[in-house]
Amino acid sequence: MRMGGRESGGGRGQDRGRKKQYKKKFLFRKKKFCKFCDEKIKYIDYKDLRLLQAFTPERAKIFPRRISGTCSKHQRKLMQAIKRARLLALIPFTSD
Amino acid sequence: MLQYETVFIADPTYTDEEVDDLVKGYEQVLVAAKGKVIKVEKWGKRRLAYPIRRSEDGIYVLMTIECPPSLVRELDRRYRMNDRILRHLVVRVENEAQIGPSPMMKPRPERDEILAEPLIAP
Numbered sequence: 001m002r003m004g005g006r007e008s009g010g011g012r013g014q015d016r017g018r019k020k021q022y023k024k025k026f027l028f029r030k031k032k033f034c035k036f037c038d039e040k041i042k043y044i045d046y047k048d049l050r051l052l053q054a055f056t057p058e059r060a061k062i063f064p065r066r067i068s069g070t071c072s073k074h075q076r077k078l079m080q081a082i083k084r085a086r087l088l089a090l091i092p093f094t095s096d
Numbered sequence: 097m098l099q100y101e102t103v104f105i106a107d108p109t110y111t112d113e114e115v116d117d118l119v120k121g122y123e124q125v126l127v128a129a130k131g132k133v134i135k136v137e138k139w140g141k142r143r144l145a146y147p148i149r150r151s152e153d154g155i156y157v158l159m160t161i162e163c164p165p166s167l168v169r170e171l172d173r174r175y176r177m178n179d180r181i182l183r184h185l186v187v188r189v190e191n192e193a194q195i196g197p198s199p200m201m202k203p204r205p206e207r208d209e210i211l212a213e214p215l216i217a218p
Contacts, residue, residue, distance in 0.1 A: 043191030047158075048199040088103055088185055089144035089154065 032069025044077045046084035052091055060092045099162050099189035105154035107180040108141055115155055131163025139200050148182045
């Protein structure tokens with residue numbers, strides 16, 4: 001607790017209020033979840049282009065786990081499927 | 097006997113009859129090795145995501161087969177020998193879903209339907 005300076009007027013109460021606001025920022029972040037666990041997709045098919053395209057946005061790079069929320073098990077399977085589809089020229093390796 | 101799934105991309109200059117002959121040829125190899133064909137899917141001529149050997153299109157054929165593991169090498173060799181096959185893939189069948197019709201055979205959804213589908217949350 002810092003006393004003096006600009007904060008001296010508000011004291012304890014104001015400080016607590018700020019903390020609350022800081023917490024609130026993150027309150028409404030949507031919880032990420034693994035699409036494959038959620039929909040119980042056991043096998044990720046390399047022929048299912050619509051599914052794969054959802055995970056290879058814009059530049060055709062594989063959507064990272066930290067952003068998509070896919071679990072590691074399914075991310076590995078997804079990677080395998082995407083690579084197979086790329087080999088068969090079903091989806092691009094890259095696009096400008 | 098194991099189940100495999102194989103896709104090959106033939107040169108777009110192939111005619112429908114030639115593709116049929118090609119498939120028949122592979123079927124004969126299979127039968128000779130006491131294997132069998134579970135299903136054959138012709139996806140037809142598709143635009144490739146990137147050109148392969150200067151070709152922009154390719155004729156896709158999928159075959160689901162049951163054969164002894166030794167035949168995979170033979171099949172691979174045959175694909176490689178044919179200059180007019182642009183790409184091929186042989187993988188094990190991991191899931192029953194691969195036996196039924198593939199997503200490629202589903203009718204193409206309407207454009208509006210695709211747009212209406214929600215994107216994954218970032």
